[in-house]
Amino acid sequence: MKTAAAQHSTRVAARTPKRRRATDLRTALIFIAPALVGLIAFYLVPTIRGLYLSFTEYGLFGDPIWVGLENYTKLFADKLFWNAMAVTGEYVVLNIAFQTVFALGLALLMYHVAKSTLIRGIILLPYLIANVVVALLWFWMLDYQIGIVNQVIEWMGLPRIAFFGNETWAIPTIAFVNVWRHMGYTALLLFAGLQAIPRHVYEVAALDGAGPWKTFWKITLPLLRPILVLVLVVTVIGSFQIFDTVAVTTGGGPVNASRVIQMYIFDKAFTEQEFGYASALASVLFVVIGIVAFLQMKFLRGNESELD
Template sequence: MTAPPLVAAPARALRRKGRKPPPETGKGDLKFALLFIAPALLGFVAFYLWPTLRGIYLSFTEFSLFGSPEFIGIDNYTAIASDDLFWNSMKVTLEYVVLNIGFQTSIALGLAVLMHRLTKSGIIRGSILLPYLIANVIVALLWFWMLDYQIGIVNSFMEWIGIGRIPFFGGEDWAIPTIAFVNVWRHMGYTALLIFAGLQTIPATVYEAAAVDGANEWKTFWKITLPLLRPVLVLVLIITVTGSFQVFDTVAVTTGGGPINASRVIQVYIVERAFERSDFGYAAALSAVLFVILAIVAWAQNRFLGGNESDLA
């Protein structure tokens, strides 16, 4: 003979015995959850979703601060296709992205591995982040003065040792590499800490097994560290590439887009069309095109680099 299944005592019976019934879950938790996410949701709608939707609408209009938007269909987009300054700005931006991401990721990966393998000092690890804690405008102005052709300490030192002065921000061939160098110096510590966090997730037993098999440091790095870091590296690349395409402040306070158009990146061109030429409709169309490009680039990175896959699984 089998015993009857146990059932939970009703709440009224528990109250008669002086015991509190278990708290109900569901609607009460939902109310608290909505309450906590309300500030972030309000900020997202006010500062991201609504400006994005309005920007998309304005991209189909001719609009300036001195009049109302006038719908013109896809005229702005057809004009972009034949805009030489747009294509030049995209070429300059792509050059900057390749230099910035290539050097920044390589140096950050090296710093992260060194922190992980050689030191456990919190002071050393924290000091790598110091440049990132300085405002980007201040960093740009600091390097702008240090690399100045006439009075910059770097050019003075180079002339003293016999190399000669270099127009870092003033030369067409030097402007973008110099801007990329400045931003690499500022962001490599932050990128290194992101990669370092990924290194912390790799079990130490994997390295111990490799050491038992006789693998040296170089082979361990290529055969174990890099494959196991793939999801983190893909995330870092998505973040840094997206941010690099939107570079503005370093260019704005150093070269202003010059000399000629050598450093006029896409964000500088968008600001010029909007606030200098008062062509907000065209600037909105440029922003929409950049948004689509970044979405495609982020999707392609995640899809083809295997961002959702991990060898640890």
């Protein structure tokens, strides 16, 4: 009898964890269901449909007509597409370079100098303003005729600059506007990474006689690498998707000098009604962003930490 009771207890004990895991799984599925439905409805389904449309000729009216690889063949011979990619590449390089450097400087200031929560909130404030509002604000401030920036430049005895109306200045100006808006948020992410670095590492470096500059290059940057790589991946992906600032300020001009790839896709889809071709452009952009993100993670070793 004791043996049978013991065997029964063992079977019940074995089933209990399985029942608990099944219950936990059902509970987890209930909680993630809303997000999963949104992911499928607003991301997965449109992505699959967009990929299908990229192989068709499709306008706003009528049914899609299958054309195979015709859109992609046309795409690689499209000079405006390559111009849009080159313009986007220029914007990405300028935006990432300046945003990363300024954000890292701000993060170091917040870590070593600006201990006040108020100051940290002020640094983050531009990010809380809608991108369209920021673009309009700087569009007025940098206006050639009435902009306060050009008035100051003229007061200094220098010629006025058509920041948004000049082929040379358009993309650097748009990059500056977005750096101003996003660098506070990027700095906050890097600041969180700085706080995760153990203090005793700096204490040991100080005992060894390492100065601030050597400590930064030999300790801070290597230990900050995982967060820095994450920030770079996120900001690069966001930079490839620049649209609203361009739409509000230059509209892609002058003479396609600021027509980034997102602007070109929008024009093809909603101005020229070439939804199939626009879908092919979007598919190529998706692949490019994926490759860039993969290369960043691989060569910058974003999944490794010097603390391990």
